[in-house]
Amino acid sequence: MNEFSDLEIMKRVQSGDTQLMGILYERHKTSLFNYFLRCTNNRVRSEDMVQNVFLKVLRNIHNFNGTGEFRYWLFRIARNSWIDKTKSKEPVMKAVAFENDHDQVQNFETTGETGIKELRKLKLRKALECLSEEKRDAIILSRYQGLDYKTIAEISDCTESAVKSRVMRGLTEIRKMVNV
Amino acid sequence: MEIEKYEEELLNILESNIQNKELYVSTLADLNPKAKGVIMQAYDTWNELNTLDSESPSSSMDNSFYESLSKFDNSRSEKSDMHIVPTPKKASKIFTLQRLGIAMTFMIGLALGGYLDFFGTNDSENRTHYAVNNSGLVKFASIEQTPLASDRIKGIIGTKSHSDLDAKILYALNDVICNDPSINVRLSAIETLVLFWDNPDARKILIKAIPFQNSPIVQLELADIMISLEAKTSSENWNQLLSSNQLEPDIRSQLENTLKEIL
Structure with missing residues (x-):
């Protein structure tokens, strides 16, 4: 079954073999988890969101018309889930993330060269997190998920030009933040 | 921007x-x-x-996902099964009796209405009528044309409204019972054929399908049906299934116990 494409498996899932969703889950869980991890900076929350996305896929299985790649559809659902979450929980999540970062920065200051590199990574993570939702999303989807600008535009309901602008402005802002 | x-x-x-x-x-x-x-x-x-390296999710995420998937599958099965709840065994007996009750009522109704040949009447005219009307119904069970299991079940349930099943429908149901990947669809087809137990072809299809069943739920359901209908002619097919090394030991002993009257 593993040699079947995502689309072929989706057809089987649509016809009632819901257990085959496990194959799609195995194929995409890590990439989806890292997408949420970069959005939330929180492992537990990211894992919860991955599961919720796959359950949403199952509940809306008949809305998938098979014309595009399953991965793109999956990321559209993931992005919408994340946006819904930020609308309701953003203040709490940001506060938690900041507290964690503060503790980590305190630890890195005394651990030499490795600590400086780790601190740089932490600053990058923090800078990514501090971007506006649209810019962060555009950078994560293009840099880490390897999606092209056209696909990101479709997923994000905006123009390709807007995606490019968000990536460019996002990179500039990250640079400014990490060099402070 | x-x-x-x-x-x-x-x-x-x-x-x-x-x-x-x-x-x-x-x-x-x-x-x-x-x-x-x-x-x-x-x-x-x-x-x-x-x-910024990629990280791996924990195994607890996998466990929770598969648990949710299993729950989702079960809740879906409960919805589409309607009254065909195959397990546990006691429930299966009850529902088999219920089904037989419905089947008998249906058959008596058909007989009183003159649709069946219980009283020696010629129903060839009716058969022709259904064959014409049913010509398109073979599509109901084709997985290629009806990819959704729930739609296939609806199609199968739709055939129950007919007084008899023509060859095309019987062929399609036979295909479903032997090949459909969904257990719920298979159970619906079995349930339909039980309603038409009086039809020798329907009986033949049900009995011949026995060795092709790899789902314990379907195997146990068929065993209950055969016992209820005292279908001794199915013994050879049961022996064929029981001799299969792919049968789970627990299910084999449960089947042997259930079927001892006809084996």
């Missing part, structure tokens, strides 16, 4: 799969000396983002 020409070119380079991106980016920077700093800094940031 407007985007400069050089910015667009830089982003196209970053998105592409070309090998020596640095050369392209530095050329672009040389061609746009005023924006050189912005281009090189954006390129460095893009590369630096690569230092």
Whole structure:
């Protein structure tokens, strides 16, 4: 079954073999988890969101018309889930993330060269997190998920030009933040 | 938000799969000396983002997902099963009796209505009528044309409204019972054929399908049906299934226990 494409498996899932969703889950869980991890900076929350996305896929299985790649559809659902979450929980999540970062920065200051590199990574993570939702999303989807600008535009309901602008402005802002 | 020409070119380079991106980016920077700093800094940031490693989710995420998937599957089965709840065994007996009750009522109704040949009447006219009307119904069970299991079940349930099953429908139901990947669809087809137990072809299909069943739920359901209908002619097919080394030991002993009257 593993040699079947995502689309072929989706057809089987649509016809009632819901257990085959496990194959799609195995194929995409890590990439989806890292997408949420970069959005939330929180492992537990990211894992919860991955599961919720796959359950949403199952509940809306008949809305998938098979014309595009399953991965793109999956990321559209993931992005919408994340946006819904930020609308309701953003203040709490940001506060938690900041507290964690503060503790980590305190630890890195005394651990030499490795600590400086780790601190740089932490600053990058923090800078990514501090971007506006649209810019962060555009950078994560293009840099880490390897999606092209056209696909990101479709997923994000905006123009390709807007995606490019968000990536460019996002990179500039990250640079400014990490060099402070 | 407007985007400069050089910015667009830089982003196209970053998105592409070309090998020596640095050369392209530095050329672009040389061609746009005023924006050189912005281009090189954006390129460095893009590369630096690569230092943020990917992480692996924990195994507890997998466990929770598979648990949720299983729950989802069960709740879906309960919805589509309607009154065909195959397990546990006691429930299965009850529902088999219920089904037989419905079947008998249906058959008596049909007999009183003169649709069945219980009293020696000629129903060839009726048969022709249904054959014509049913010509398109074979599609109900084809997985290629009806990919949704729930639609196939609806199609199968729809055939129950007919007084008899023509060859095309019987062929389609036979195909479903032997090949359909969904247990619920198979159970619906079995339930329909039980309603037409009086039809020798329906009986034959049900009995011949026995060795092809690999789902314990379907196997136990068929065993209950055969016992209820005292179908001793099915013994050879049961023995064929029982001799299969793919049968789970627990299910084998349960089947042998259930079927001892007809084996």
